Amino acid sequence: MTPRRLPVVAYLQALPLAGVFLVFFVVPIALVVVVSFFGYETYRILIPDLTFENYREVFSESVTYRTYLITLKFCAIVWAITALLGFFIAYFLAFQLPSRTWQMVCLLLCSIPFWTSIVIRMIAWIPLLGRNGLVNRLLLRIGAVDGPQEWLLYSEFAVVLGYVHLYTLTMIVPIFNSMVRIDRSLIEAAGDAGASTWQVLWTVILPLSKPGIAIGSIFVIAMVMGDIVTVDVLGGGQVASVGKQIATQLSYLQFPPAAANAMVLLIAVVAMIALLVRVVDIRKEL
């Protein structure tokens, strides 16, 4: 738009952001790669080396496969639930509400909890799901169960519930964003051609919402795969995850094995995202 300006200005403008990412993102990630080949001892945290011992350790321990299996299972379940919920709620917001004001009010209603503390939102499940919690009392009262149910809290169920609670919005917003851009005349045309509401939903809206679903999926997958907090609070030491395993290694100051573990996690996440990015050009969607 102003070709007479030199790109020097653009570089100066981008410099602060680029600097932050260089120092606090690119270099640290490169370091994780380097450190994953380091050796370590109990009293020396980092010993420069080029050893594959850390990776050998990661792949030789059965606990690794178990934690990855659990984490991937969480990922699949949470993805399926949030995608389904996100799609239908976004559809409700974008196509079923009578006015823009209603849309904004309902969207705001969904997004306010997003701005509150994640830890608090996790802790908030405890008085509901605990041994003497509200859900157990209710179940006992109506006679659905004989004794308090232990699987409600500090269990895989609780962790999945926590993820769905946290991340459904992350699906709703990008899908909603895709849906409001769908040309309404397409839907009218489908209706005129005799398509039922469900057929319109399935054959017109769903395909056109794919970019939003892909973006939401990327976020959900990245956050579930790297999570420490939810597993810690709602899993209560009973549930393992890759993120938590890395955090545990770090708490013993075992940087190199943690780094090797992190690299494996990173490659897994990148592979999943690479598949999704084939569906969508992120920059076009803003």
Place this chain on the structure above:
Amino acid sequence: MSGASRPPIFYGLAILFGVFVVFLYGPIATIVLLAFQGPGGGLVFPMNGVSLHWFGELFRPQSIGDIWGSFDRSIGLGAVVMVVTVLFSFLAGLAFRRRFPGATALFYVTVASLVMPSVVVSLGIGAMFEMLGIERTWYSSALGAHLTWTLPFGLLIVFAVFNRFDPAYEEAARDLGARGWQPIRHVVVPIIAPSLVGVALFGFTLSYDEIARTSQSVGALNTLPLELEAMQTNATTPVIYALGAMTTALSLLVIGACLLAVLAVRRHRERFGSDAGRAV
């Protein structure tokens, strides 16, 4: 969609939406209620009287850990992150409006920073400070860690804003003699001010709630979310709910303030007849 009779799917989805909202707010409502437990009350229902006892406990240093220290750090860090996020992402957004070599690479780094599992970022920053022999603190390593999380959000919002921004305004300003920073200062910033408030809101609250990227980069003194996480494992009294209710109230206050700021900007424009956005 329009018309008097709604398809049956509307009612099904309305119920689904209602249940979802209850699911979203139910847990928080529970702990806010429980925070008002009487002095003899426990961590679960039933309520044992109603009191402000546990909010009072918050101000007695011996009953909880370093809550206020961590609270101060979180607020301070959030404020710094907010200012830096608004400034850096706005500047970078300006840069991205024209093509420059390396723009694509920088964009991909930004997206990578957003989707990178937080534990990996946290570990990397921790390892870097460890190797350099620099002590990790909330105002150095943790600040950097937070920025890797808030700047991508900031930049993506600014992108979205500039995608919808009509460059004619700026050209008009230049034709009228605006030079250097003047078109940005007097034309661009006022027009996109509400969006910048949004970026500020993202910057502050994402930082204030951040925990995964902070965990390995914060050093000896915790931020509030980390302190809370540590606290909940051995919480025996509703004081933790009082704390939860308080931080939730603070979050709501920040959102409310931002919404008011946006509304105030809008009203100001209506009253003083800024033509921004009307000429389209």
